[in-house]
Amino acid sequence: MIQEDDNAMLLVVAHGSRRASSNEEVRQLAQRIKALPDCRFTVVKAAFLELEAPSIPDGISECIAAGASEVLVMPYFLSRGRHVVEDVPGEVEVARQRHPDAKITLCEYLGGQESIASLILAGVQGGN
Amino acid sequence: MIQEDDNAMLLVVAHGSRRASSNEEVRQLAQRIKALPDCRFTVVKAAFLELEAPSIPDGISECIAAGASEVLVMPYFLSRGRHVVEDVPGEVEVARQRHPDAKITLCEYLGGQESIASLILAGVQGGN
Numbered sequence: 001m002i003q004e005d006d007n008a009m010l011l012v013v014a015h016g017s018r019r020a021s022s023n024e025e026v027r028q029l030a031q032r033i034k035a036l037p038d039c040r041f042t043v044v045k046a047a048f049l050e051l052e053a054p055s056i057p058d059g060i061s062e063c064i065a066a067g068a069s070e071v072l073v074m075p076y077f078l079s080r081g082r083h084v085v086e087d088v089p090g091e092v093e094v095a096r097q098r099h100p101d102a103k104i105t106l107c108e109y110l111g112g113q114e115s116i117a118s119l120i121l122a123g124v125q126g127g128n
Numbered sequence: 129m130i131q132e133d134d135n136a137m138l139l140v141v142a143h144g145s146r147r148a149s150s151n152e153e154v155r156q157l158a159q160r161i162k163a164l165p166d167c168r169f170t171v172v173k174a175a176f177l178e179l180e181a182p183s184i185p186d187g188i189s190e191c192i193a194a195g196a197s198e199v200l201v202m203p204y205f206l207s208r209g210r211h212v213v214e215d216v217p218g219e220v221e222v223a224r225q226r227h228p229d230a231k232i233t234l235c236e237y238l239g240g241q242e243s244i245a246s247l248i249l250a251g252v253q254g255g256n
Contacts, residue, residue, distance in 0.1 A: 080149065113247065115250065120157075123235065123238075123241045125166075
């Protein structure tokens with residue numbers, strides 16, 4: 001669990017798109033997470049697997065350069081495909097080799113989170 | 129808001145993949161939504177924009193054939209790209225022309241739901 005006195009930072013990792021607006025959506029999501037009243041991360045930012053900067057290793061390096069005690073990497077993907085199973089972990093491994101003493105944690109991808117079913121239901125069904 | 133005595137059905141619409149496991153993930157999500165204690169939909173099923181059956185119009189037709197009073201279509205997509213802006217609405221329009229008297233509602237896509245920021249934060253940050 002992230003504590004108030006940590007300097008933990010969160011990296012929301014998306015695929016990346018040729019459409020600037022889609023990349024911007026991810027950056028705005030990072031800002032919305034940071035703005036939540038119960039957010040204990042000192043920094044929340046976006047990074048991209050392809051087609052947009054920063055890359056995942058560069059995003060992690062930026063967090064570490066900014067003094068992160070821990071960097072959590074959250075794959076913003078819906079299906080447990082090659083990107084989630086191989087590519088994102090591979091990029092995280094690059095960062096770990098770059099920063100062997102840093103604490104870098106790869107989180108469960110979005111589509112794998114149990115609570116996504118409740119979120120969808122609440123969104124489409126309206127109030128209880 | 130969906131009422132208890134409706135015969136409303138929910139169609140979770142994903143892109144579709146050549147990987148059977150990714151399509152299966154969407155079907156399992158539909159089952160998980162249906163299994164939630166507060167789910168008022170009589171049926172929750174998956175449909176696909178490409179590469180997998182049923183298509184969106186066919187999924188909607190199946191719901192109507194099964195007696196749906198309303199079909200809600202939820203785009204399981206993260207970014208407001210062409211699929212969300214043009215392709216899914218186009219498929220819904222095909223269904224509306226096929227069933228001019230049916231009530232077919234296109235919901236906000238997943239990535240556009242305000243509560244996704246809270247879901248991600250809760251997932252990565254741990255308990256409050």
